Amino acid sequence: MVSAAGLGLGGFRERESCNVKKLILFVIDSLHPVILGRTLSEGNAPALRFLARNGEYFQKVVSCFPTMTPVAMSSIITGRPPDQHEVPGFIWYNEKISQIVDYGATWQSLLKLGPDRVIRNLLKRLNEEHLSPEISTLYEKLEEKGLTTGNINFFIHRGVQEYITRIPLLMSLATGFRLYKEKVCGPKVLTLGSLTHPVLGKRPFFPHNGIFHRFGFNDIYSGRMASQIIEAGQQPDFLMVYFPDNDKHSHQKGPWRTGASIERADRQVAAVLNALGPWEKALEENVIIVTGDHAQTTVGLGNEYLIDLDRALRPFKRLKATEKEEDKTKEIAICPNERMAFIYILGQRKRVLPQLLEILARDPRNAQIAWKTRHKQYAVLQGGTEKRLHFYPGGPYRDVYGQTWGFEGKLEVVDAQLGPDGVLTFGQYPDAFSRLSSSLEARKGSRIVLSARSGYEYFAEGGPIHPGGGSHGSLEQEDSIVPMIIAGTGQTLENPRITDLYGFIVKHFGFAGTN
Secondary structure, X not given: OEOHHHHOOOOOOOOOOOOOOEEEEEXXXXXXXXXXXXXXXXXXXXXXXXXXXXXXXXXXXXXXXOOOHHHHHHHHHHOOOHHHHOOOOOEEEEOOOOEEEEOOOOHHHHHHHOHHHHHHHHHHHHHHHHOOOOOOOHHHHHXXXXXXXXXXXXXXXXXXXXXXXEOOHHHHHHOOOOOOEEEEEEOOEEEEOOOEXXXXXXXXXXXXXXXXXXXXXXXXXXXXXXXXXXXXXOOOOEEEEEEOHHHHHHHHHOHHHOHHHHHHHHHHHHHHHHHOOOHHHHHHHEEEEEEOOOOOEEOOOOHHHEEEHHHHOOOOOEOOOOXXXXXXXXXXXXXXXXXXXXXXXXXXXXXXXXXXXXXXXXXXXXXXXXXXXXXXXEEEEOOOOOOEEEEEEEEEEEEOOOXXXXXXXXXXXXXXXXXXXXXXXXXXXXXXXXXHHHHHHOOOOEEXXXXXXXXXXXXXXXOOOOOOOEEOOOOOHHHHEEEEEEEOOOOOOOOOEOOHHHHHHXXXXXXXXXX
């Protein structure tokens, strides 16, 4: 955490916590802490600047791993890492159905897999099948306690109420009308683009909701819907508002050129604050939190910056995204997630695993090559070197989060250091032990987890690439660190991670802070 004064924003104002205040959480996709800091210092984001001046501004909040939106969203809304909420990636192998799950990483995958399969995965199965039913979302937790909750365009929306989504005509046509109306579950107030939205009274205005505006999944739609809900007197106790556009801009132009898209998101935050009345009054009656799900790293321009897994692992029998593993003849499934990848081992682990490791270890572009050796024990190789590290939970050393670990081998594989007080600290790969082990334990099945060095991205069938643009997914700091602003409360966070937001919000409303 840094002081607002350190960014030329003036000092904080102390405010007493008030548990009856309503709470709004804004999530700006791919929000880079350095670019947000620069934008605030230049005075180009007045709403966010106001919140930072009147609250706490954290520069280093650790995301989950993989640093992919469905994983991070699930971690924010459940307070749990992937091994507990069970959403492992954007593209992953589902052992229950012996098939690869893809939430629509590319338009090619949308065409190849079929729009109905991809839309159902993202709209329905992600919430009702993939997200663990054993843990509560914030919506479920708070509404169980008698509070009202709302969601605007956040993909993880599981709640206690049932809705009928109306699929736009062009989307229905693309699915051969296999999708027209679909039941989904959500909180008291639910907006999913133009698919479903609350009844706001006479002549509501729904802007930017056609095919050229991603059917309402955009910043302007999110901001206007939030404003209209407030103006209609329907603001719930907890409201989640998701702004997706910055992610697209960062992928296209690179994270260092996202100042303009952050400014556009700021205008929507300002519109919501305006709907609440004078901004000072808004903070007297509301807690406002702004954060990101993950950040992005610039990818080099040139083929050498693409790690071609299809070519490297060509000797193995690979399960394709359109196939189902029924005859048990496939050896691996490659699931690229931009700057990280899963290599699932589908059979003959004792033979296949050493061969995979031998190939992958030759490539210095692989920053970490990790796998599970036995129950709750893990190994990590550094590509292009012979450096190896073994670690396990419950050992004699602790980290800043109070987690305990044991290890053997080279800590530099994850850029960790052991202090004289027995405390492990992580540099370039924050919270590496916890995040790697969680990724390796997310659902059943044997797998290798790959994380790329800075500037590199994985290339494989079904995965998007962004040469010269921005990408994310890896364990590395630049993908993994997001900023956070908390205003309107005296409650704070120590060594914050995005998983801590669940407990923070539940505690704000006066309930136990764990899921």
